[in-house]
Each structure stands twice: as C-alpha cells, then as structure tokens.
Amino acid sequence: MKAIARYLPIFEWGRTYNSTVLTNDLVAALIVTIMLIPQSLAYAMLAGLPPEIGLYASILPIMAYALFGTSRTLAVGPVAVISLMTLTAASSIAPPGSPQFIAATLILALLSGLMLIAMGVLRLGFLANLLTHPVVSGFITASGIIIATSQLKSLLGVPAKGEALPELVTTLIANIGATNLPTLVIGVTATAFLFWVRKGLKPLLVRMGLKARLADLVAKAGPIVAVAASTIAVIAFDLEARGVKVVGAIPQSLPPFSVPLFDAGLWQRLAVPALLLSIIGFVESVSVAQTLAAKKRQRVVPDQELIGLGAANVAASFTGGYPVTGGFARSVVNFDAGAETPAAGAFTAIGILIAALFLTPLLASLPIATLAATIIVAVLSLVDFKTPQAVWRYSKADFAAMLATIAVTLLVGVEPGVIAGVALSLALFLWRSSRPHAAIVGRVPETEHFRNVKRHKVFTDPRILTIRIDESLTYLNARWLEEFVLEEVAAQPALRHLILMCSAVNAIDASALESIEAINHRLSDGGIMLHLSEVKGPVMDALERSHLLHDLTGRVYLSQNAAFDAVIAFADADEEAQAPADLWLARGLI
Incomplete structure (x- = not known):
C-alpha cells in the first residue's frame, strides 16, 4: 500500500475522509469556482486562445492533480506567467488563435507534462533549487509588468503587439489616439473596483459586523461582481455597437477529446520552451504548496509534485486545454476557504464543468476590458519592489543576477528572460562553489x-x-x-x-x-x-x-x-x- 500511496497520495488522505472534511472541501470549491471562472477566461485570452480553452484547462487537469498531487490545498489551473510563456512559445509557430497555434499549445502541454513526469519518476525535484529565489522573484516581477502592460490595449480598446516592454509601449503610444471611450470607462472602472475590493472591501464588511474570515472570502469573490455589472452595462446600453469588444459566443460543451499533433520537427522546436514552462511552473507551484503546507504542518513531496503537475498537463493536452500549474492567488483562497484535501480541487473542476455546460451564454456580452482588469489586478500583486532592496542589502551578487533577469525579461522577452535566469542561477552557483569560504x-x-x-x-x-x-x-x-x-x-x-x-x-x-x-x-x-x-x-x-x-x-x-x-x-x-x-x-x- 505504501508503494501505491507513493504515486497515488489519494490512498493516504482518502483513508481519513469524512463528512466534516467533505463539507469543508465543498465550501472551498464553491468559492474557488466563483473566482476561477473569470480568471480562466482571462488567462486563456492572455495566452492568445479562445476563452473556453481556459475553462477546459480547469477541469480534467485539476482532477488529475487531485489524484497524483501531495499538496492538500494547491489549486491547479491556468496562471498568468505560464499563459504569457505559452503565448510567446506558440507565437513562434503560428498567429495567436489560429488552429496551428492551438495545436502548438496542446503540444506544449503534452511535452511539459511528460517532462515533469519523467523528472518526478527520476526523483529530480531537487533541480528546482538551481533557480535561486532572487532570480525567480525577478522573473515573476518582470513578467507581471509585461502582462499588465499588454492588457492596457484591452482597457483602451486599441491594437498593440509585442513580447517585450519597449515594443508594447511603443505600439500603445502610437495607437492611443484611437482609444474607445466606453471601453476605457469600463476598463478603468473595473480596475479601480477590483483594487478597492482587494484592499478596502474586507475592512468595510468587518466594520459592518461580518466575521473577518467570511468578509475575506466575500471580498475575494469581487471579480464576479465586476463581471456581472459590466456585462449588464454592455447589454443595457448596447455598448457592443459602440465599439466595446466582448468575449462573444462560448460553446456550451464538455472539454473535447484532443490528440496533440505528432510532428517531429514541431516537437523539436517546442522542446526548449516546454522545458522552460516545466521549470517555471514547477518552481512557482511547489513554492506555493510548501508555504501553505507549512501552516498546517503538512508535507509536500517535490518529486511527487512533479508527477502531479505532469499528469495535470498531460490531461490538459488531451482535453483541449493548455499548460497549467499551481496558482498563488487561488491556492491561498482555497486554503483560506478551509479546503482540507485535494478533493476540493476535484469539486472545483465539477463546478467549472457545470459552468462550461450551462453558464457560458451569460458570458457572451462580457467585455474584454473587464477580463483585462482582472488580469492587471491579479498580476500587479506579483510585482515586488521590496525584495530587490532587501537582496541588495544582503548580497550584491544575488542582486546583480536578479536585476539582469528583470532587464532581459523586460527588454527582450519572457523566454530569453527565463533562459537568462536559469543561466545566471547556474553561473552564480558555480562561481560560489568554485570559491568556498x-x-x-x-x-x-x-x-x-x-x-x-x-x-x-x-x-x-x-x-x-x-x-x-x-x-x-x-x-x-x-x-x-x-x-x-x-x-x-x-x-x-x-x-x-x-x-x-x-x-x-x-x-x-x-x-x-x-x-x-x-x-x-x-x-x-x-x-x-x-x-x-x-x-x-x-x-x-x-x-x-x-x-x-x-x-x-x-x-x-x-x-x-x-x-x-x-x-x-x-x-x-x-x-x-x-x-x-x-x-x-x-x-x-x-
């Protein structure tokens, strides 16, 4: 039984499952589902994919992780940084949104999943330690800035392109004269509201007599209010006719069975991006999982986490999804909502499945500006300007590596930024190892x-x-x-x-x-x-x-x-x- 539990942790936590745990998991799943629906749509569009693919990537992959993952509270699904990396990698193959582009994202998910599973079976979880925390922090900060900047086009209703900051800013400035006023109003209002919800709603609810935990959970459901209000506004004032771009019709269907295209040349071109996706996804996921597990004195097994995340990505590749990993924000919500086992993730997947089957018609008039606001508010929480100051005081060498990673990511692009981060982490490790104290x-x-x-x-x-x-x-x-x-x-x-x-x-x-x-x-x-x-x-x-x-x-x-x-x-x-x-x-x- 121990050998089976090594690869299927469900046999460990499933033995103590009872009605109390079930209730806690169901409550957490309901809250995370409410949060995940707009996020899934937004991150899919960030990745250059149709919005429904975000929902597909939040169903079977979550269930696969629930079977193979060791974290009790990690919430797996589309995340901002991985979505941006997917866009960058697949864009080298075909234009975003095209059938070839979607095929490339399926291959990325499969390759990433297979690589993660192989590393888990070979017990290579320690490889995550080769990426230093300052370098990872620098990469995530730079990625957050790029993602937020890339979403300004949706807030303004203007075209813009580019994978690096200079090109994005240049094209935004060039097209700023074509700003669509209704879109700008919706985008700015939604962004301001979501920032207020994040910082100000909880204290207000507490002053009104609500318990702190319940107030916190209500505040985290704020994006749903923004989605509902902006959708109603678009319908009521016929804003689509005035140039406000909306999500459009979303298919009401189960995730499709999809077989990734086998093309040796294409697989070879996507192998390095898939490896980078695997490394960054695993580092981000296991960091969140270990942080949350420590609060409950639970244990996360990095090697088994590789297998769990690998299984989730393989599941995404065969169900019309794209690369996924553990998300910080939704995992914290899952934890705060009282999730006790990975079954909460499985219940979340069922909730997303119900949304994909019955609720998608309600989202057809959802303005893209609102989804952009959701992304901006989410990713700006990843931008960290305090860590560089602390690293500068502690280690000039680590600061130099962090600054170089930020600079390369901002000025050249996400993929070169990841490569630079890995190279700098290894170079710093080798330099220190070659000069011991x-x-x-x-x-x-x-x-x-x-x-x-x-x-x-x-x-x-x-x-x-x-x-x-x-x-x-x-x-x-x-x-x-x-x-x-x-x-x-x-x-x-x-x-x-x-x-x-x-x-x-x-x-x-x-x-x-x-x-x-x-x-x-x-x-x-x-x-x-x-x-x-x-x-x-x-x-x-x-x-x-x-x-x-x-x-x-x-x-x-x-x-x-x-x-x-x-x-x-x-x-x-x-x-x-x-x-x-x-x-x-x-x-x-x-």
Whole structure:
C-alpha cells in the first residue's frame, strides 16, 4: 500500500475522509469556482486562445492533480506567467488563435507534462533549487509588468503587439489616439473596483459586523461582481455597437477529446520552451504548496509534485486545454476557504464543468476590458519592489543576477528572460562553489574552540597553520584549495605544520582528493607536515579507500583541539632536538 500511496497520495488522505472534511472541501470549491471562472477566461485570452480553452484547462487537469498531487490545498489551473510563456512559445509557430497555434499549445502541454513526469519518476525535484529565489522573484516581477502592460490595449480598446516592454509601449503610444471611450470607462472602472475590493472591501464588511474570515472570502469573490455589472452595462446600453469588444459566443460543451499533433520537427522546436514552462511552473507551484503546507504542518513531496503537475498537463493536452500549474492567488483562497484535501480541487473542476455546460451564454456580452482588469489586478500583486532592496542589502551578487533577469525579461522577452535566469542561477552557483569560504583559525584562550583570526582574539603559533574549510571539496574548487593553501604557506617561513580542519566538509570527490595529495607532496618537499582534523565518518570511509592516509606526512585527529595540542608538542620536541645543532651553528663550530 505504501508503494501505491507513493504515486497515488489519494490512498493516504482518502483513508481519513469524512463528512466534516467533505463539507469543508465543498465550501472551498464553491468559492474557488466563483473566482476561477473569470480568471480562466482571462488567462486563456492572455495566452492568445479562445476563452473556453481556459475553462477546459480547469477541469480534467485539476482532477488529475487531485489524484497524483501531495499538496492538500494547491489549486491547479491556468496562471498568468505560464499563459504569457505559452503565448510567446506558440507565437513562434503560428498567429495567436489560429488552429496551428492551438495545436502548438496542446503540444506544449503534452511535452511539459511528460517532462515533469519523467523528472518526478527520476526523483529530480531537487533541480528546482538551481533557480535561486532572487532570480525567480525577478522573473515573476518582470513578467507581471509585461502582462499588465499588454492588457492596457484591452482597457483602451486599441491594437498593440509585442513580447517585450519597449515594443508594447511603443505600439500603445502610437495607437492611443484611437482609444474607445466606453471601453476605457469600463476598463478603468473595473480596475479601480477590483483594487478597492482587494484592499478596502474586507475592512468595510468587518466594520459592518461580518466575521473577518467570511468578509475575506466575500471580498475575494469581487471579480464576479465586476463581471456581472459590466456585462449588464454592455447589454443595457448596447455598448457592443459602440465599439466595446466582448468575449462573444462560448460553446456550451464538455472539454473535447484532443490528440496533440505528432510532428517531429514541431516537437523539436517546442522542446526548449516546454522545458522552460516545466521549470517555471514547477518552481512557482511547489513554492506555493510548501508555504501553505507549512501552516498546517503538512508535507509536500517535490518529486511527487512533479508527477502531479505532469499528469495535470498531460490531461490538459488531451482535453483541449493548455499548460497549467499551481496558482498563488487561488491556492491561498482555497486554503483560506478551509479546503482540507485535494478533493476540493476535484469539486472545483465539477463546478467549472457545470459552468462550461450551462453558464457560458451569460458570458457572451462580457467585455474584454473587464477580463483585462482582472488580469492587471491579479498580476500587479506579483510585482515586488521590496525584495530587490532587501537582496541588495544582503548580497550584491544575488542582486546583480536578479536585476539582469528583470532587464532581459523586460527588454527582450519572457523566454530569453527565463533562459537568462536559469543561466545566471547556474553561473552564480558555480562561481560560489568554485570559491568556498575558508578561514585561518586559532584557539580562543581558555577554551577548546577555534575561530577565525580576523574576527576573534585567538592564540596561534607561527609554526602551525590551521585552515578551516567550510564547504565540501569537489572538482569545482579543488584547484582553488591548492592555490589558497600554498599561498598561505608561502607567506609563513617559520611554518612546520599545516592542519586542515574538515568539520564542514561533507564530501571529497576524486579531483579534490588529487589536490590534497598534491598539497601533501609539495608541503613534504618543503619540510612541512600535513594533518587533518574533525573528518566526518563518511568522508573518512572514502579516504580509507585511497592512498592519501598511507602517504600523509602527518596524522588524522578526532578533534581540532587534540590536533593543535599534539602538533604543538611535536613542534616543541622537534625544536629541542634541533637546539644543539643551532647552538653549534651560532658559535661557528659548524
């Protein structure tokens, strides 16, 4: 049963499912469904797709995640950043909205899903750690700015195009004279209302006597009010005849069974974008899932999350959808609404299915400006200007990587921004790994503790040098270690013993082993003995399988304090043995 639960977590949480949990899940599903309907339509149009595809992407993919995902409250479906990335990738194949474009989005969903499942089966969830948080934050911030800017055309009722900020702004300015006034009024009013709902409605409801949790949930249903009011306004004043663009007829149907086109050349062209979609989608999703799980002391398994998200994307590809992932806003709503299991997501999918079958005629007169307002308000919450300031104060290198990611994303486009972010994260990791922290340490007086000579008043001996290495030794930093040790040794002519303090070394690979052997031989040629201290058990096991311990000129000590005492005694004894010869030399007898 454990093996089955590893890949089907439903067998774990399903055992304790009862009527109370069912009620909580149903309430959460109702609230998330109300929020998800306009979001699904808006994000599909952001991706360059017909609005109903957003609904299709919110049905079977959610059910697939409920079966395979480990987060109890993550809400899967279309999200802003993934929608923008889908638009960028599929636009390289065909014009948005065309049959070829839709075929490309299905292939993207399938490829992304298969890649995620493969990574999950191979337990590659740790790869998400290669993207640093500052880089991800920078990419999401830049994407939010681009998305919000791209929606201004719908608020103004003017044409605009472009994947990067300069082109978007240029085309908006060029066409601003053609602004449609009714569209502008609807768009600005809807945007202002949604911002007020987000910030001001909850306090107002609380002052009116509503409980804080209920007031919060009512406030999150604000987009439905904007949708209803703007739709009624369009019908009542016949605004469509005055140039207000509306969603139009949406098919009343179940999600269609769709088979992604198999075209080797097309799959090859979309492979890299699909991989980038997978990485960004997984990082965004697992971050949200882990944050929410921690609040209830629950556990999210990254490797199984890969499989859950992969299954959701595969399901999207065969049901007329497009790439999906876990959304921050709807997951928080799902959590706050009291969802206790992934079954809440399945109930949400049923709610979306009912909407797709029976409610779509009510949305035909929904102004696109309202959907644009929904997107703008949602994505501006992703724009974070506080994190760059904090990162600047903490790490200039991380800030530089973050700033570069923002700049590339804004000025060149989303896909180059992702590539730049991945490249910068890897480059930063390699740079730091190739230059590990190491310190010359001495003993704190009247203790057995050893600390950095630059930070503490410590006792040292000119005949003894202790270097504490604060990272595992690998091929990336092996040469650096040699250069660092030999440089320090050259600066101390009285040196007779070198101790490498290995308390923070968790591994020594073959390249690093060769470097330590080279250090041992070069020090021996100079009359200096090499010692090791505080070597961890697994590292010692590996060293015992090598020739290093046999060839080592010094010894391996259990503790740094024992090593220091022993080496001082050794050095003192060596000096005493050399004293007569020194005395004779001083007297000119030899």
